[in-house]
Amino acid sequence: MGTDPLALADLLRVSNTPGFxxxxxQVRRTGGCSDPIHLSGTTVTRDRATGDVLYSYSTADEPGGRLRVAxxxxxxxxxxSCAWTYAGDTYHLIRAGITGDDRKNVPATVRDHPRVFxxxxxxxxxxxxxxxDxxxxxxGARHxxxxPVLGTALDPESYDYAGAVLFNNHAGQLWQRFTNRLRRELAARAGLTQRELKDVLRVSYGKVAEFQKRGAIHFHAVIRLDGPNGPDTVPPSWATVQLLDDAIRAAAVHAYTTITVPAAGDQPLRRFQWGRQLDIRPVKAFGDGSDITEQAVAAYVAKYATKAAETTGSLDRRIGNREVLDL
Incomplete structure (x- = not known):
């Protein structure tokens, strides 16, 4: 198969233009972006005191009068392309948070801090x-x-579709309540008030949301205990992985970690909490078969940072009107 004549002619035309x-x-700087943004306009920077022009730029001087950015x-x-860049940045950011990176002002001593996934x-x-399993x-089937039926309801008539949608919509609020309760649980286990806890301990975390096959959100989070001023400071000796594990489990099921959605129309009042499946694994520098390693955690978070609802077969863009739906 040869090159389309029209495409070839267009390539030759572009390559022979003065601004090629x-x-x-510009194309190189976008990193191979499949849908670059085309900007047009001008910018002028002036000295505040004298009004002299220090710098000026106009896209009129660019090829086609536009500046292309990723x-x-x-x-x-x-x-x-952009997702690959984002995943790479996320990997290094998360890895720095669990192994340390002087370039990001995170000391290597964070490896000694309690960390769980x-x-x-x-x-x-x-x-x-x-x-x-x-x-x-x-x-009765072995799928x-x-x-494509994986994640779909066994009984569509009784499945709570509205509840699933509402849970996803309020999952961020549920996470916020969980983190608030986690600090209270840590303080209680240390015999401190919440105000006293702030003077000796800080909870740091990075999280990513993943859509399950059934379309429901769940969160993966790296949770680390630091001293009061962050990763540069050592957490107190009582702050252990086991204590963090216990506090997470208690916070996840506490009555405070509940989101109440009032009744509306034909929908009843609902109260949402986390599901019964809760997995907590210590993060280790090197795996022994039972714990998850630093590299694996960073790679896992980076992977799901670039995926959203499209992994379940849903749309990967906003729905502007009913016509975009394949009904």
Whole structure:
């Protein structure tokens, strides 16, 4: 198969224009962005005292009168190039937070701080098709990994679709309540008030949301205990991985960690808490088969930082009107 004649003619035309080298430089700077943003306009910087022009720029001098910049979309389904850059940045940011990085002002001593990788899941809204580790799905079938029915309701008539949507909408608030309660649980275990806790301990974390096959959000979080001034300071001796583990489990199920959504229309009042599946694993420098390593945590968080609802077969963009839906 040869090159399309029209495309070839267009390439030859562009490559022979006076601004081709500048155009190519713009393309290179976008990093291969699949949907660059085209900017047009001017900017002028003046000396505040004298009014003299210190710098001026106009896109009129650019090829086509436009400046091309990367879209910066983190979703791999929308722009693989920008998502790759975002994932790389996320990996190094998370890794610095658990191994230390002088370039990011995080000392290597954070490796000695209590660190865990926690996963908080959504509650059940009804049974769905799945692939259990042992045996078959409740429907009796053994679904292949890419079976499109995975995550769909076994009984669509009784499945709480509205509840699932509302939970996703309020998951951020539930996380905020969880982190507030976590500090209280840590203070209680240390025999301190919350104000006293701030003088000796800081809770640091990085999290990412992942959509499960059923479309419900759950959170993966790296949670670390620092001294009062952050990673540069040593946490108190009583701040251990086991204490952090206990505090997380208590905070996740506490009555305070609840979001109440009032009744509206034909929808009843709902109270949301985290699901029963709660996984907490210590982060270790080197794996021994039971714990998760620093590199694995950073890679996992970076992976899901570039994925969203499209991983469940949903749209990866805003819905502006009903016509964009494949009904």
């Amino acid at each position: 080298e500048r155009w190519r430089e 879209c910066g979309n983190r979703r791999a389904s929308r722009c693989p 926690a996963t908080l899941t959504a509650p059940s809204f009804g049974p769905v098709h799945n692939r259990p 042992r045996g078959a799905c409740r429907c 292949p990994e890419n079976d």
